[in-house]
Amino acid sequence: MYKNLMxxxxxxxxxxxxxxxxxxxxxxxxxLKLLEENGKMYGYEITxxxxxxxxxxxxxxEGALYPALHKLEAEGLLDVEIExxxxxxxxxxxxxxxxxxxxxxxxxxxxxxIRNMQSLVNPKLEF
Amino acid sequence: MYKNLMxxxxxxxxxxxxxxxxxxxxxxxxxLKLLEENGKMYGYEITxxxxxxxxxxxxxxEGALYPALHKLEAEGLLDVEIExxxxxxxxxxxxxxxxxxxxxxxxxxxxxxIRNMQSLVNPKLEF
DNA sequence: TTTAATACCTAAATTAATTATGTATAAGAA
DNA sequence: TTCTTATACATAATTAATTTAGGTATTAAA
Numbered sequence: 001m002y003k004n005l006m007x008x009x010x011x012x013x014x015x016x017x018x019x020x021x022x023x024x025x026x027x028x029x030x031x032l033k034l035l036e037e038n039g040k041m042y043g044y045e046i047t048x049x050x051x052x053x054x055x056x057x058x059x060x061x062e063g064a065l066y067p068a069l070h071k072l073e074a075e076g077l078l079d080v081e082i083e084x085x086x087x088x089x090x091x092x093x094x095x096x097x098x099x100x101x102x103x104x105x106x107x108x109x110x111x112x113x114i115r116n117m118q119s120l121v122n123p124k125l126e127f
Numbered sequence: 128m129y130k131n132l133m134x135x136x137x138x139x140x141x142x143x144x145x146x147x148x149x150x151x152x153x154x155x156x157x158x159l160k161l162l163e164e165n166g167k168m169y170g171y172e173i174t175x176x177x178x179x180x181x182x183x184x185x186x187x188x189e190g191a192l193y194p195a196l197h198k199l200e201a202e203g204l205l206d207v208e209i210e211x212x213x214x215x216x217x218x219x220x221x222x223x224x225x226x227x228x229x230x231x232x233x234x235x236x237x238x239x240x241i242r243n244m245q246s247l248v249n250p251k252l253e254f
Numbered sequence: 255t256t257t258a259a260t261a262c263c264t265a266a267a268t269t270a271a272t273t274a275t276g277t278a279t280a281a282g283a284a
Numbered sequence: 285t286t287c288t289t290a291t292a293c294a295t296a297a298t299t300a301a302t303t304t305a306g307g308t309a310t311t312a313a314a
């Protein structure tokens with residue numbers, strides 16, 4: 001019974017995110033790019049990596065991450081491989097061949113997106 | 128009766144958008160920035176301006192734009208002023224004082240967002 | 255005279271993400 | 285040694301932005 005209490009208490013320590021609206025729609029691109037960069041990663045590792053790279057500014061929620069990974073896997077962009085480390089489960093994801101190609105497309109879209117957003121907010125540089 | 132036919136036919140010419148997922152969440156920032164830049168604008172003008180600046184890459188849908196404008200107005204960030212030009216209605220929007228301040232915040236968030244996304248996809252430049 | 259462009263609007267459906275849980279092991283602090 | 289935190293997976297209900305698909309009306313162009 002005190003196990004249940006632990007869960008209740010533990011839930012209090014879970015960080016709430018108030019990420020800017022802007023990050024909506026960028027999660028898949030981030031996942032794909034990190035996997036392309038690092039070969040294989042597991043979910044929790046991705047959240048920590050993103051937190052580190054963005055200096056704590058972007059915190060991916062588990063509720064967003066895991067369904068996103070499952071969807072990318074279902075779409076054939078990711079392969080999964082389960083490992084047990086220290087009696088703890090880890091699901092390593094890596095890009096499939098299709099996933100590698102799609103990652104290129106997504107990164108190209110991201111470049112266009114960033115260029116367009118910069119044109120919109122900093123017109124002096126462009127016109 | 129042929130008027131109704133015109134509407135039916137006309138609907139065929141409405142462009143469908145396949146904008147990248149990445150633009151989701153950026154509409155309000157775009158609207159606020161354009162208004163800050165141009166003083167006052169009406170809805171249709173905003174869609175055309177965005178299309179021009181992004182060289183046709185970003186096409187804002189009316190179904191997204193008008194509700195967004197109404198919401199920003201309801202939140203007190205925009206003021207509206209109706210004009211009739213060539214017997215056609217135009218609703219000009221401009222930033223309120225609060226809206227001007229909020230625009231600064233949103234632009235700052237956008238800068239952070241772009242910087243973070245660039246760190247994520249181009250780690251060589253940062254690490 | 256039909257089509258396309260200008261100009262506003264909304265409602266239903268989709269969908270990504272948030273919020274709030276649940277479960278379990280290991281490490282560290284009290 | 286007990287409580288807390290960190291590691292590690294997961295899902296279900298809700299929220300909210302956007303898409304999709306309409307609707308209405310005037311002016312310009314083909």
